[in-house]
Amino acid sequence: MTISNSGDTGRVVLLRHGETEWATTGRHTGTTDVPLTAVGEQQAVAVGELIVELELRDPLVLSSPRTRAQRTAQLAGLTVDREWDALSEVDYGDYEGLTSPEIHATVPHWTVWTHPCPHGESIDDFGSRADLVLSVVLPVLVDRDVVLVGHGHFSRALLTRWLELPVAEGKRFAMAPAAYSVLGFDHSYRQLVVHNINPSVRTGKKR
Template sequence: MTSVKAGSGEPAFVAPELADGAQIWLLRHGETEWSASGQHTSTTDLPLTDAGERQARGLRELIGDLSPALVLSSPRERAVATARLAGLRVDETTEDLAEWNYGAYEGRTTSHIRDDVPDWSIWTHGVPAGETAEQVAARADRVLTRAAAAAPDGPVVLVGHGHFSRVLGARWIGLPVAGGANLLLSTAATAILSAQYGQPVLDRWNLPNPTAES
């Protein structure tokens, strides 16, 4: 696999060639106390709330009768529980699917951080004592390469987190990590990465959880 410069410090991900219609599903975990309050959650291992468990079960409706060739999950409890309640059998947990490590901003909300750093965004400012965009890109590219290799055998499901799933979407279509800023992914929502005419595409994005209006 070759790479080209993405223009922001990290090389662009060049997606392996896939057959049209191949599917890589991204599932964001259900609600936790911190996702509900807007606190940045990476290494803190929080369980799902009752609402988060309902959301995870609601994912069954979105997944339908999907028969994945491979299911990978972040090792955090909120992701593993979401996969289980969604009716998925996780083949492997991997730290490569963990959330962007927020370092010193763990547990803080954006508004709180902006009291110290006006106009702060993880996409533009990064985090002190956490992961750099280049480090996050490297993890995302490893996950996508592995998922693409398994996709010819059937759908691949990646169960993880908000910011990191947005990075996966951006990297799939050749954007730098900062491209994830434009790819909102709600709690317990799904997205599908695919290909058309040999080009990587976002087939579906931010499909709402069936419990969102309940």
Template sequence: MTAVYLLRHGETEWSRDGRHTSTTDLPLTPTGEHRAGDAGRLLGAMRGGEPPALVASSPRTRALRTAELAGLTVGLVTEDLAEWDYGDYEGMSTPQIRETVPGWTIWTHPSPGGETAEQVGARAARVIERVRAALSDGDVILVGHGHFSRVLVATWLALDPHAGVHFGLEAAAITVLGDERGTPQVKRLNVPPALD
């Protein structure tokens, strides 16, 4: 059975500090680099030696570097895998945003100048369409970001994009999506590359 493997990029300074990062192109921290390598070894153990049908990545440096350190050869770089665009909230933490917008979350409130959940969901649907076409030839590995990948999981399960709130995905963690007799399923969720 083929599967879809989601690999979130390794830690950056902003992801470590809880700052929303979409278009800002930050490097991985030393910890992020180490765990990206660990994630590659875990991915190899989970998948076995068969080459994937497709490895796709967000164009952000943090995703491409994670793929490189994980030993992956990226065949497709696409903005469709980019992180949720936070607009005016880029670089801010949720507590900072809540100083002016009480109760704000990405799942329940707008991000001025950024994307809506529906827009992110439309990108996720395009990715899934491409993924499903490739799965007949083998596994697909997608290297990307936290919030976008959570929306992708929800979309895979035919849920509203806002349902992504129910799925956690830490830096350098792996999620596995598949099907059970044609019904979309989460096989593994948020598997860490190493236990600290």
């Protein structure tokens, strides 16, 4: 499967890191540096094989500084050109390491898209970060593709801002471990080319 781009403008590939122990238990993982599980490492290798099919053009690879993102890039066969704090996951503040049910015990219906994270980032904070990242990426796309290796929630924020939607609309997009999405253009309009592609989807296995 070769995914082509419309015209000569580059594409942005959003790649989420593979599985971690915290992710499997639903714990919000922002600043904590947790490693990939053995399954996460296998996922990273497998998604790298899928990314080859994109036939990326001289890709600029930017990564979150977290180990789980760096390791995913390495196992996927990507050479990271720059570690960038701006690609870090949302700072969950007091909710770091907690699951949604644990948070709901005191703040019913909480989500990162609808409620604040005490002593962490607000949706405006990480939305502004997403805008900053895209402002740096856009000029690069004249000559090459860009791969952004990072995290679930922040990748979804990048996706919504690329589509010029409010950041809160990130709630409508899934992002599985070791999944990628491709952002591109069609007649100068920003578009979502493919979304949430991962080895499990390609093989038909249920997550």
